[in-house]
Structures are given as C-alpha cells and as structure tokens.
Amino acid sequence: MKIVFIVLAIVIVLALIAFFSYKLYCSFAADSILKGSRKNKHFLYLLLKTRFGSRYLLPDISLLGGGRDSTARYYVKSELLYLNSGGLFVIRSVPGNGLVDVTQNDTWYRICNDRSFPFTNPFEQNEVFIRLLKSLFRYANIPNVPIYNIVVFTGNRVKFNQRQNGLLTANGLIPYMCDMKKNHFLSLPEQERILKTLKEHGKFLEKQSGRA
Structure with missing residues (x-):
C-alpha cells in the first residue's frame, strides 16, 4: 500500500x-x-493560438448575406472568431499607435504626433457579421449563443480616451479571454455543434495550413 x-x-x-x-x-x-512584428496579418490568431490552441479559432471566415434573390447575395468576412465556454467572440484588429478617440459615432479618430487619423467605427463593422451569425444560429436551431463584439488595437503604444466593453489592446487580449472562459455558458457538446455549423456554412478565404 x-x-x-x-x-x-x-x-x-x-x-x-x-x-x-x-x-x-x-x-x-x-x-x-x-x-515580434505586430503587422503580421494573422497576429491575433497566432497570439491566441499560443494559449488556447487552434481548434476553436476560425480566421478569415465569411458568411453569405443578402436577400433571397441570388443576385443580391454577398459574403461578409470576419477577421477572426474564437469560441470557448463563455461564448463566441467576433474579433477585429486595428493597427497603429496613439490616443484613440472612442465615440458612439460612425467615425473614430486616432491621434498620433499631433495628427488626427479618421477611421470607421470598428464595432459597427463587426455588427454586420454578428447579425449574420445570429441569423445562422436561428436557422440551425442553436439558441442562446452569447456573441461578443471584440476590437483589438495591435499597436504597442495605444491609449483610449474612454473604456468600452470589448475594446482591448493586444497585451490585454489573452487575460480577457481567460476571464471570459471562466463563464460556463456553453457546454463542450454545444461548442462542438456551433463549430460544426460555422464550418459547414462558412467560407474560408485562405487555407488553415497557411498559418504557422
């Protein structure tokens, strides 16, 4: 004994x-x-992969949008999706350094070296894809999927004039996802079903094997 x-x-x-x-x-x-270089197109994918693996990461996925008329259909692309027990995260990266003027308007501004650079509100850009996700899950009869709109500024010297839910820096991305993963909104079978649905209905613009 x-x-x-x-x-x-x-x-x-x-x-x-x-x-x-x-x-x-x-x-x-x-x-x-x-x-390393934060200009890599797949910087956030590679960053999340170091901690969570690649199974529940879906980069460069597009969903079909538009009406029933086939001539009006179009694809809407998401830069990166990440799925865990806390929900589904629609992630968009924004490059550059400086002070980000966060507003509820269509246009945001990044201020760097006394110059102002306008750009489209990234949360609103994600919302188009999120609406398609919700429509897909209704079609697939998958209810109550928590979906989060996430915007990550990848520069190493970024500040925000105010905070907003889902607004992150690259350094804060992994800690944020670790916290969200503590929520148990989705069981493993539910995650697998969501993953299968996304792979069946999504169009991947690049081969997964193309990433390190």
Whole structure:
C-alpha cells in the first residue's frame, strides 16, 4: 500500500511539473509574439493560438448575406472568431499607435504626433457579421449563443480616451479571454455543434495550413 501511495505521489508531481511547464511555455510563446512584428496579418490568431490552441479559432471566415434573390447575395468576412465556454467572440484588429478617440459615432479618430487619423467605427463593422451569425444560429436551431463584439488595437503604444466593453489592446487580449472562459455558458457538446455549423456554412478565404 505504501508503494502505491509513493507511485501516486510521483505521478501527481510529474503531472504538476508538466502542467506548469506547459503554462510557462505558453507564456514565453505569447511574449515572443507580442515582442515580434505586430503587422503580421494573422497576429491575433497566432497570439491566441499560443494559449488556447487552434481548434476553436476560425480566421478569415465569411458568411453569405443578402436577400433571397441570388443576385443580391454577398459574403461578409470576419477577421477572426474564437469560441470557448463563455461564448463566441467576433474579433477585429486595428493597427497603429496613439490616443484613440472612442465615440458612439460612425467615425473614430486616432491621434498620433499631433495628427488626427479618421477611421470607421470598428464595432459597427463587426455588427454586420454578428447579425449574420445570429441569423445562422436561428436557422440551425442553436439558441442562446452569447456573441461578443471584440476590437483589438495591435499597436504597442495605444491609449483610449474612454473604456468600452470589448475594446482591448493586444497585451490585454489573452487575460480577457481567460476571464471570459471562466463563464460556463456553453457546454463542450454545444461548442462542438456551433463549430460544426460555422464550418459547414462558412467560407474560408485562405487555407488553415497557411498559418504557422
């Protein structure tokens, strides 16, 4: 009996070592990406992949929108989707550094070196895709899917004039997702069903194998 306890203790210790080694590896991998080029088209995909793997990450996915008339149909693209127990996250990146003037208007401004750069409200850009997601889930009879509108500014020197739900910097993305994952709104079977539905109805503009 004593030998059994010793073996069990060794197994537990080895498991803990493996777990913390993996956590440390993920942390180093994420730091490496954050310190590297943030201009990579798939920067956020690669960043999230270091912590959460790639299974529930769907980059460059498009859904068909428009009316019943086939001539009026069109594809709407999302830069990146991430699915976990907390819900489905529609993620859009915005490059550049400076102070971001966050408003409820159609146009935002990024102020850098005393110059003002206007750009379209990124949350509103995501909303078009989110409406298609909700329509798809109604069609597939998948109720009560929490969907989050997420905008990530990828510059390493970014400040906001005010906070807004879902507005993040690249450095805050992984901690935010870890917190949201603590919510258990979706079971694993529900996540798998959502993932299957997205893959069946979505159009992927680039091959997954094209990413490191």
